Amino acid sequence: MPGDTFSATGPEMRFAGGIMTIDLAALKENYGALARVCAPAQTAGIAKADAYGLGIAQVVPALASAGCGKFFVALPDEGFAVRQAAPEADIYVLNGLFSAESAAGYPEARLIPVLNSQAEIQIWESFCGASGTRHPCAINVDTGMNRLGLTASEALTFADENSLTRALEPIMVMSHLACADDLKHPMNRLQLESFQQVVAAFGDIEASLVNSAGVLLGADFRFDLTRPGVAIYGGSPLPGVKNPMRTVVTAEARISQIRYARAGETVSYGATTTLGRDTIIAVAAAGYADGYHRAASATGVPLRALDIAAGHGIVAGRNLPILGRVTMDLTMFDVTDLGVGGVNRGEFIELFGPNIPIDVAAKAAGTISYELLTSLGRRFHRRYVGLES
Ligand SMILES: *Cc1c(COP(=O)(O)O)cnc(C)c1O
Numbered sequence: 001m002p003g004d005t006f007s008a009t010g011p012e013m014r015f016a017g018g019i020m021t022i023d024l025a026a027l028k029e030n031y032g033a034l035a036r037v038c039a040p041a042q043t044a045g046i047a048k049a050d051a052y053g054l055g056i057a058q059v060v061p062a063l064a065s066a067g068c069g070k071f072f073v074a075l076p077d078e079g080f081a082v083r084q085a086a087p088e089a090d091i092y093v094l095n096g097l098f099s100a101e102s103a104a105g106y107p108e109a110r111l112i113p114v115l116n117s118q119a120e121i122q123i124w125e126s127f128c129g130a131s132g133t134r135h136p137c138a139i140n141v142d143t144g145m146n147r148l149g150l151t152a153s154e155a156l157t158f159a160d161e162n163s164l165t166r167a168l169e170p171i172m173v174m175s176h177l178a179c180a181d182d183l184k185h186p187m188n189r190l191q192l193e194s195f196q197q198v199v200a201a202f203g204d205i206e207a208s209l210v211n212s213a214g215v216l217l218g219a220d221f222r223f224d225l226t227r228p229g230v231a232i233y234g235g236s237p238l239p240g241v242k243n244p245m246r247t248v249v250t251a252e253a254r255i256s257q258i259r260y261a262r263a264g265e266t267v268s269y270g271a272t273t274t275l276g277r278d279t280i281i282a283v284a285a286a287g288y289a290d291g292y293h294r295a296a297s298a299t300g301v302p303l304r305a306l307d308i309a310a311g312h313g314i315v316a317g318r319n320l321p322i323l324g325r326v327t328m329d330l331t332m333f334d335v336t337d338l339g340v341g342g343v344n345r346g347e348f349i350e351l352f353g354p355n356i357p358i359d360v361a362a363k364a365a366g367t368i369s370y371e372l373l374t375s376l377g378r379r380f381h382r383r384y385v386g387l388e389s
Helices: 024-038 048-052 056-065 076-085 118-131 152-165 186-202 358-364 369-374
Strands: 005-009 018-023 070-073 090-093 111-115 136-142 169-174 206-208 249-261 279-284 312-315 318-323 331-334 348-352 381-385
Touching (some): 024 381, 048 369, 070 076, 076 111, 136 186, 152 186, 186 206, 279 312, 279 318, 312 331, 348 358, 358 369
Parallel strands (some): 070 090, 090 111, 111 136
Antiparallel strands (some): 005 381, 018 249, 312 318, 318 331
């Protein structure tokens, strides 16, 4: 990986089984590219789950320096961390208000709750009434997920009533698409139409509908504010097409041992893989406790569709298949094709990064880039590069 280390977290490199390199320049470029596509709509940054596992403390200042002034998180604690990293930003908390006791914590950190139900609206109304201040809030409308949010008709009623009572001061109304990553899906247009009605009833406040994939549905869908997450972090916004985003994360595992095994021997727990040839095995110091999912195992873990290939690593441009099961702390790779001395103890094998797209590594584990990113463990040495220039 090019670039000097800008900062590092986790164990020191010499003590770490794996290294994660997070390219903040690529992150900023991805944000900038999305912001240009979305303009004149504004582009927020989604920083939930510790910025998709990459670190709020490093990612949020980088996005802020690229012009991102609005962030969404799932939980208040994540909001507090974003507030530390971006003192000026608007921060929306998607999961809303869990209880009346939590309400006072939001204005203290200038967090804006996204109110998802009548119950949450009531909590915020009582809190604002008692404190004599109409603290800002956002309203979430469920137009087809059946996840969180007022129904469209509840939202229309609320907009009418609140325009009379002015009990609350909503500054944004939002919804979320269920099928944005399938551009032709009929749900997209139905949700758009339902949301347009709600937006009209709310009058002159910000409206926000789309995530990364939804940005590509066209200008109608972008309203005032877009909410891309995974695309900023280098994941493909759409499955099955060439990923236009730059790679942000590289994960590499240290090779702890090279071993020579004979045809007919077996590898790893359950002895589910029998070697068909004399094999050189690289034992790499990362496993499922690091977020390298067990479902990426070669055989014997029926957790992904059988027609999807198991995971692989890369050294020197060569694809190196996983042998047997991924274990908690270690994974075995077949390095026979590199020849004796082709790779040595102490070198690193790429798990995903510039040569293995994160979406490919995720698919090999029967999952998606989002889950791979957010399950990356705390044992990696994490180095942040790309901000030195
Ligand atoms: C996570 C999330 C996003 C971002 O989604 P991506 O697919 O990562 O772009 C946007 N909006 C809401 C409500 C979300 O929960």
